Amino acid sequence: MIRHLFKLIWNKKKAHSLLLVEIWASFLVLFGLTSLIVYNVRNYREPLGFEYQNAWAISLKSNEDTTELAQKIEMILQRVKAYPEVESASRMSNNFPFSQSSRNNGIDYNKKHVLADFYVTDENYAKTMVIPVVEGHWYRSADSVGKYSPVVINRKLKEELFGDEKPVGKIISERFKVTGVVNTFKSKGEFMVDKPALFELVDAKSPWDDLLMIRVKPGTDAVFEAKMVKAITTMVAGWSVEVDHLTDSRKTTHNLTLVPVIIFLIVSGFLLINVALGLFGVLNLSIAKRRGEIGLRRALGATGNGISQQFISEILVLATFALLIGLLFAMQFPLMNVFDIQAGIYLTAIAISVVVIYGIVTLCALFPSRLAARIQPAVALHEE
């Protein structure tokens, strides 16, 4: 029967060409959308690697002041740490979690070269951001001896540089010594892909890394924030201070990821609804035009259910033709590693899109095919 249906569809390929293009285009749009969703969901399921609740980023701008900046930053840090509301405070580069800044550099080890995100932080950063260290230890000032600067790397960088080797104690890029490994660190939020990352100990004498990360006690409110900002501006006249609550920054970062996805989802949703309505209309029309054939098939031995199944099978065969063409395009993405995204994401998206397309065409065919099953053969044959 399937062969018969294939012949029937193939012989009517001209009449079905628009429908084929419609299903093919829907598949590709759906594939794009599901790839995006699968990519983001997979990222979301990976742990963030730190706690953003009750964490604040304090940006310090010295403006016109150019003297003894490092000492002033250190003084501010000590002052902030002294507040009973502050559980922990540390200094870092301005690419703090959920910020729009980023910094990266190449890391070399044994002829391997990996591009990694760089974060310059002090020895309290792991405590402030609640980052669990899974191997070795978070660097301390005492680790900064000799010509090597102590660094902590994340699991991703460890895998890419060392594979199964133990990384602690190893020298990388001829200037860093690995003291520890953390699991993940997705500074741009849950939707960010887990990328190689490296934490380098801040130089206490450097005036550049002028951002303070603090962890406050739960329930600490804006009254404290105002008091702290006022105290800092009193300490360093002419400096500007800006406080970002990481919970708010996280929302902004999420919106940057989710808004395009939602827009794409809405546009694709409309497209799929149009395709579904189109299919529904075409099938209804097809059944009206093929009443004689339905009557004939009933006369030759088809049951009502058989007729219904035939119409559903026909649209499934048509969808299969369109999907096969669509797969030729979609399979290029995992094969050619487009956008440097894992092949598994594309393959999952292809599988989901195929199932959704089959689901939609089956749903669209159900009602018209039931109508076809109810056609009285004697009446249909007489009409012809």
Next chain:
Amino acid sequence: MINLTNIEKVYRTSSIETLALNNINLNIRKGEFVSIMGPSGCGKSTLLNIMGLLDEPSKGTVELDGQRVSTYHDKELARLRNEKIGFIFQSFHLINDLSVVDNVEIPLLYRSTNGKPRQTYAKEALEKVGLSNRIKHFPKQLSGGQKQRVAIARAIVGKPEIILADEPTGNLDSAMGNEIMNILQGLNDEGATIIMVTHDETMAKRTHRLIRLFDGTQVQ
């Protein structure tokens, strides 16, 4: 073979009731070649549809090989139509998007006959009606007579015991009509029971028995 007792068929709409067949009693024996004649609208096709299990009578009983079919479900009726009955229509009812051989194969599809034997049987049936050189053609490439021969091949491919022909020569000229009639007579000689609706007295005279209907009632 086919026994109709007190058959009545009424078509009802919300406001009109039409009596298409009234008190029809008919017994068709195995191997008979019967023609049904009557003016347009007298119920010939309705009677043929009831005999072909395509329609149900409003009253009365239909027996096929001694079995009352009124209690049969759709699936059983479909199986009977497929195995016991072959249909030939005035307007051929060929599927234009399928080749001649694919059209002839259709009854065998509903018996789940495999591809190769299906094609062999279809080719045999086409050879029987003299169309073995047209198997790859499409209905649009055939003349009226050839189309009707394809329809006959389709009707006989499953070797049914009964052939119901609804004005098989109605759309053909007299020469082609005679040719079709010869084929039907040949099938009857081989043992098939044939019931044919016709308007043509000459064709009807070539059958064993003539049934005349008038306003839904059997008059001869």
